[in-house]
Amino acid sequence: MFKLLVLILSFSVAYPAFAQRDTTIIISASAGLQFDQKRLVIKPNTRLKILFQNKDDMAHNLVVTRPNSRLRVVEFALALGDKGTAQNHVPVMDDVLAHTRSVDPGTTDSLVVTLTEGAFPFVCTYPGHGYVMYGVIYATSTPKKLPPPEQDTNLPNPSRVAEAGHQHKASESGHPYSLTLPAVCRTFMPDCGPAAIAVGLPGPSGQESGQSYVFDAGQCRMRYAWSGGFVDNTEQWDGKGQRFTKVVGDIYFRDTGGFPWRVGFGTQPPPRFKGYRLVNRYPEFRYVVNGVEIRELVKSLPTGRGLVRTFTLGPGNAAITFLATAQPGIRLKPSVGKLTNGEIRLPAGTRRFTLTMEKDG
Numbered sequence: 189m190f191k192l193l194v195l196i197l198s199f200s201v202a203y204p205a206f207a208q209r210d211t212t213i214i215i216s217a218s219a220g221l222q223f224d225q226k227r228l229v230i231k232p233n234t235r236l237k238i239l240f241q242n243k244d245d246m247a248h249n250l251v252v253t254r255p256n257s258r259l260r261v262v263e264f265a266l267a268l269g270d271k272g273t274a275q276n277h278v279p280v281m282d283d284v285l286a287h288t289r290s291v292d293p294g295t296t297d298s299l300v301v302t303l304t305e306g307a308f309p310f311v312c313t314y315p316g317h318g319y320v321m322y323g324v325i326y327a328t329s330t331p332k333k334l335p336p337p338e339q340d341t342n343l344p345n346p347s348r349v350a351e352a353g354h355q356h357k358a359s360e361s362g363h364p365y366s367l368t369l370p371a372v373c374r375t376f377m378p379d380c381g382p383a384a385i386a387v388g389l390p391g392p393s394g395q396e397s398g399q400s401y402v403f404d405a406g407q408c409r410m411r412y413a414w415s416g417g418f419v420d421n422t423e424q425w426d427g428k429g430q431r432f433t434k435v436v437g438d439i440y441f442r443d444t445g446g447f448p449w450r451v452g453f454g455t456q457p458p459p460r461f462k463g464y465r466l467v468n469r470y471p472e473f474r475y476v477v478n479g480v481e482i483r484e485l486v487k488s489l490p491t492g493r494g495l496v497r498t499f500t501l502g503p504g505n506a507a508i509t510f511l512a513t514a515q516p517g518i519r520l521k522p523s524v525g526k527l528t529n530g531e532i533r534l535p536a537g538t539r540r541f542t543l544t545m546e547k548d549g
Contacts, residue, residue: 209234216241217248217291217312217321219382221374226323226343229331232305236325239298242291245383245405246374247463248312249276250288252301252325257283258309262318266368273465277313290314292463303327307342315466316372320344369398370469373419375433379442381406383461386433387471388418389488389495398488399495400437408459408475409448410486413441413545415493440493440547445513445530451478452506480504494518494546501539508534510543517548 211234216224230236240250253261264279265272276290285308286301304327311322324342326334337343369390377384383405391398401413416437447459462474462481472485481502486495501508510532512520523542525532534541 211235212237212239214239214241215250215310215323217244217250219244220376221312221317221321223250223310223312223321223323227337227340228323228325229334230303230325230327232327232329233302234327235300235302237298237300238288238310239296240288240291241296242293245293245461246314246385247290247292248314248317248321249278249290250297250299250310251278251284251313252286252299252303252308252310254283254285255306255308258311258318258322262311262313265313265318266315269466269469272315277315279313287313305329309342315471316374368469369418370471371418372464372466372471373421373433375419375421377402377411377419378432378435380404380411384411384433385464385471385473386419387486389470389486391488399493400435401486401495403471403473403484405461405473407447408461408473408477409446410443410484410497412439412443413495414439415547441495441515441518441545443513445511448511448513449477449482450507450509450511451480451504478506480506480508489544489546492546494544497543497545499541499543501534503539505536507536508538510534512543519546519548520544521546 209231211230213228213236215238218224238250242248251261261279261281261283264281265277268275268277268279276287278284278287286299288297288299291297303325306327308325308327309322310325311318322344328334369388371388373386375384375386376382377386380402381404385403385405386400387403388400389398399413399415400418402411404411414435414437418436420434420436450456456478460476462476464471464473467485470485470487472483474481474483483500485498489496512527512530512532514530520527521544522532524538525534
């Protein structure tokens, strides 16, 4: 019989609560790519059950790793590519001690693990999450010897980027690790809802000089696009999670027209975000509009500034219209249908179409 114990931990407490044998602890995921508890302390050989609650608006997981193995596990998870979804974004390797499944918003999963003496990281291994969304479980008989949380090198802190001999140097974009594009960053962006996902795209031949855009998962639509860089997350790494991430570059496109899809006639319910999967490292966003699933994948134009947005539509008989807001200096070209008065009426039975957005000059 497990003894339920909820530990309320904060960085203002010098020494966290000391869990006893056979313990259940609740950890929640919250907005801003955070676990609500980042440091747990248990006795060695405690049989620990973690109930993982996802209170965020995106899916997450929780993976317990061997000491000094967090970054290695995160990088192997990223390398899964298209296989990641089927594996809950968890690589099969000895460094993984226990893990939950992929936990959708508003749901819960659990894991059970018994840990010997040591410091065992736990982390979300979703693409782009594992560099900031992590914590540590200490299995120790001498908790008073642990460093204060603000000096703990096993906790998220921008001034400490070395772990297990793996050094990530801060880049000009404000990232403590080297970016590999395409890059997906769940963060707080200006002029966007709280469920913002910034995506950095590679330029021609994989050069890091492509376009970037932000997708609003709450409203299921692209909000704006820019060129000349990605994002500066300095204040996020500083622990100021409610502050906006800075756009690096020049914003050349803003969608000011609201939600672009009209499925059927009359009033339609709000769209429902269904997450994303990686297709050759590019995120393909999924959302449902009035019963029709839509998948959206965005890439840079091969030349110049602009984007190619590819939409895949699920089956349905409803009339479908895409609202393409006119933008000064932006040329819009749909692969099917015609752009008339800011609308693209898709022919019946359309299951796939692209919208090319090219910036003049």
